[in-house]
Amino acid sequence: MHIADILAAQRPSFSFEFFPPKTSEAAGKLFETIAQLEPYNPAFVSVTYGAGGSTREMTHDLVVRLKTTTSLDPIPHLTCVCHQEAEVHEILERYARAGVGNILALGGDPPRDLQNYRKADDAFQHAADLVRFIRQFSEQRGVHPDARGFGIGVAGFPEGHPATPNRLKEMDFLKAKVDAGADYIVTQLFFDNHDFFDFRDRCGLSGIKVPIIAGIMPITSSAGLSRMADLAAGSRFPARLLKALARAGSDPESVRRVGLHYATEQCADLLDHEVDGLHFYTLNQSSATREIYASLGLRTAEAV
Ligand SMILES: Cc1cc2nc3c(=O)[nH]c(=O)nc-3n(C[C@H](O)[C@H](O)[C@H](O)COP(=O)(O)OP(=O)(O)OC[C@H]3O[C@@H](n4cnc5c(N)ncnc54)[C@H](O)[C@@H]3O)c2cc1C
Numbered sequence: 001m002h003i004a005d006i007l008a009a010q011r012p013s014f015s016f017e018f019f020p021p022k023t024s025e026a027a028g029k030l031f032e033t034i035a036q037l038e039p040y041n042p043a044f045v046s047v048t049y050g051a052g053g054s055t056r057e058m059t060h061d062l063v064v065r066l067k068t069t070t071s072l073d074p075i076p077h078l079t080c081v082c083h084q085e086a087e088v089h090e091i092l093e094r095y096a097r098a099g100v101g102n103i104l105a106l107g108g109d110p111p112r113d114l115q116n117y118r119k120a121d122d123a124f125q126h127a128a129d130l131v132r133f134i135r136q137f138s139e140q141r142g143v144h145p146d147a148r149g150f151g152i153g154v155a156g157f158p159e160g161h162p163a164t165p166n167r168l169k170e171m172d173f174l175k176a177k178v179d180a181g182a183d184y185i186v187t188q189l190f191f192d193n194h195d196f197f198d199f200r201d202r203c204g205l206s207g208i209k210v211p212i213i214a215g216i217m218p219i220t221s222s223a224g225l226s227r228m229a230d231l232a233a234g235s236r237f238p239a240r241l242l243k244a245l246a247r248a249g250s251d252p253e254s255v256r257r258v259g260l261h262y263a264t265e266q267c268a269d270l271l272d273h274e275v276d277g278l279h280f281y282t283l284n285q286s287s288a289t290r291e292i293y294a295s296l297g298l299r300t301a302e303a304v
Contacts (some may be wrong), residue, residue, distance in 0.1 A: 001048045002153030003183050006043050007211055013043035014275030015213070016286055020047060020058035029284065030062075036286040038070055040293060043277065046153075046186075049077040052111025052189035060091070064098050067263035074230070075153065076100065078134075079108025080124035084116065084159055085133065086176055088124075092137050096144040100268075101153035104186065105130040105177075127154055128176045135181035154178070156185040157210060162234040171206045184210050186279050187226065189217035191262070192238045193269050214270050218288045219245070219259030221252060260288060264295040 007013055016037055021027040034045075040145040045066065050061050059076055066074040067196055076095060078088070095103065107127045112118050124130045131152055138149020157170070164170040174185070185203070200212055217232075219225050224244070229235060241262055248254035267278055280289045 001101045001147055001148050003044070003075075004148075005151065006101075007184065007276070008153075010043040011277070012271060012275050013213065014040065014293075015042045015277060015279045015280075016237075016289065017047045017215075017279060018045060018047055018062070020050070020055045020062045022058070026284070033282065033286040034066070034070060034072070035283055037282070037289065038072060040290075040298075041112055042072065044075050044102070045072045046075040046077060049079050049106070049108070052082045052117065052275055054109075054111065055077065060094060063095070063100060063139045067098055067100060073101065075102045075104055077104045077106055077294060078106065078130065079106045080122050080127065080130050081108035081110060081119075082114070082122065084123045086094070088130070089137065090131060092269040093135060093143070094151070096150070100147055100150075101146060102153060102183075103134055104153040104155075105134055105182070106155055108249045118224045126173070126176075127188070128173070128180045131177050131180040131182050151183045152181055153186055154182040156199065156203070158195040159234060159236055160188050169275045171198075171202055172237070174203070175206050175208055177209050178292055182210060184213060184276075186213045187215045189215045189232050189267070189281060191281060192236060192242055193273075195236070195257050196270065196275075211276035214217075214275050215279050216263055216280060216292075217281040218263035218292060220256050220288050221259075222250070222255055224259075224283075230258050238272065256288075260295070264292050265297055267292060 016175060018030060023031045047059050047063050049055055061075045063074040066072050078091065105127050118123070131154060134150055134152055138144055145151060156174060160167055161170060165172065182277065187196065196214055229237070244258045244262060245255060248258045267301060270278060280287055
């Protein structure tokens with residue numbers, strides 16, 4: 001379903017992110033997670049694209065499997081890295097044929113294992129170029145089952161993207177993605193809602209009117225915290241959160257409870273302040289998301 005229809009049907013929206021499993025055992029676990037989360041009737045689920053397109057086939061296969069064997073509406077991520085126009089065209093054709101309604105268009109993380117990767121060789125230098133290409137693809141008559149073509153999402157960074165320290169320029173670049181045809185924004189994880197509210201206000205001041213969905217990553221372990229600090233480079237960890245984690249010490253269950261409590265408070269505050277949607281980075285596990293739902297009073301799909 002086109003994202004405009006999805007968000008018209010469920011506001012605020014609740015959605016989940018998965019990554020493509022690399023082994024059959026991991027795939028089995030993921031589909032257990034999916035079976036546990038499906039009853040919550042998420043507005044959509046998104047599937048990541050490995051750095052440098054490394055999960056190209058796996059992302060496609062998971063998206064098609066979700067589309068054909070579950071009630072979920074999958075949105076594939078697609079990145080600029082290591083791609084030429086013809087490849088992206090083919091990827092879009094396959095998704096259109098499978099009836100996939102939306103794409104999350106991203107700049108993409110550089111491949112870690114390709115020593116001779118040169119960004120200049122990519123056909124699309126920034127996500128805005130990819131958005132424009134998807135929009136042009138969609139304008140070809142009959143290419144997509146929905147006359148509007150693909151709905152398009154883009155990434156937003158409430159705390160700023162590390163590659164663009166100039167926050168005014170960064171907002172211009174985000175606006176360029178929306179002007180190129182993006183229908184919604186999903187944010188990077190953040191731990192201080194003030195950053196999100198300020199980002200949302202700055203988007204408004206820049207004339208960005210599309211829905212902004214907040215990305216939520218609950219901390220469930222000390223190792224997860226370190227991984228997050230590494231992956232979401234530049235993320236701020238507020239003292240209030242770190243103090244609570246320090247009180248939990250090295251007891252894994254206490255760390256988990258603190259992390260989930262913090263994420264629940266964040267979600268409740270976002271909902272109270274009319275967030276357009278909450279997008280949970282699930283890491284292919286269901287329990288954290290289910291516990292947050294329960295603490296928010298959202299025990300059933302009807303409550304959502
Ligand atoms: C919700 C979400 C999902 C993600 N999923 C994935 C995934 O599946 N796979 C993956 O590899 N990565 C993923 N990422 C990471 C993302 O690809 C990287 O953080 C990337 O560095 C930024 O992506 P972007 O789409 O914002 O890129 P862009 O919009 O291209 O921006 C990248 C940088 O370039 C700057 N910039 C933009 N336009 C211009 C311009 N015209 N001139 C100069 N500078 C410019 C921006 O300010 C920014 O600093 C995800 C991030 C988010 C928030």
